[in-house]
Amino acid sequence: MGSSYLFTTERLGFRTWQNFDLDDFAAINADPEVMHFFQKPYTREETQAMMDRMQRLYEERGHCYFAVDLLETKELIGTIGLGWKTFESDFTPCVDIGWRIGKKWWNQGLTSEGAKACLDFAQQLKIKEVYSYATGTNLASVQVMKKIGMNFCYEFDYSELKDYPQLRQCTLYKVVL
Template identity: 45%
Template sequence: MPTKYLFTSARLGFRNWQDEDLPLLLALNQDKEVMRYFPEIRDVQESIKWMDRMQQMYLEKGYCYYAVFELSNEDFVGVLGIGDKDFNADFTPIIDIGWRIHKKYWNKGYATEGAQQCLKYVFNTLKLNEIKALCPINNKASERVMQKIGMHRELEFIHPELTDYPELKDFVLYTISHTQL
């Protein structure tokens, strides 16, 4: 695994996606517990398409939902970074921070540590002004991370793309600006 990271935290390295990362992403995307707050697990083609989108977003904008690795052993931890979100809502388009972490790394502070470092990178290096985060209202673990990294609850909404999923449609939106970091 290449070790050239765009930025690091105490335990994590962040980089753009490489084609050889597909098996790592696929394993994450097919874990039912990890994907609990998504409408469905993602197959090979959906994972390839998503990874291609991330590579293109990084080339065009300098950011994406990064591939994240543990620095001590280069194990794949998951997905954490920022990306563009645009769906039918009064507050979109937005730049969103999000994470999807392998369950073996849950409850160890990786999402919080990684999200804090990612915010520093996007505000100080990329010079972005505001970042949002959203998750299903019943995803309390993700909402706790948003609170721990200093984000402020902005509103609750029904996600227009998830109305067919009663357990996922109710969402919460958080925000943070560069002046609040």
């Protein structure tokens, strides 16, 4: 299995999505705590659609929100990776970095470790700048952005969350590679 990783860190392996990931990723996406800063938990079908989108994005651009395994146990911990955002804003279209990992793996430094590796991967792809954003109250994600060397840009109203006033105000970070 190890040889199928696109890149690794000390503890994590990054790869494209496989059909066998659906059960584990659907469980993570269905957890209300994990999805607290999203519109709602995802159904199994929505998780499958996201995996399919990520696979297409990888084929088109050479990056996506990757499937991430804990190397020690080969468990899927969630996703960390590089997306492509085209919604209406001052900073799009752009490459963004994002993450979503299961509760079991929170507060172990795995997200920061993985996100740093994704920025290195972005550099190899000759990507010049990477953005990240989160709902302003998502302090854990903002902390990761700071930890991996991103700089605060500004706050903005995220157009795709206009029907979710408690989530709409987002904080934007950026790093130049």
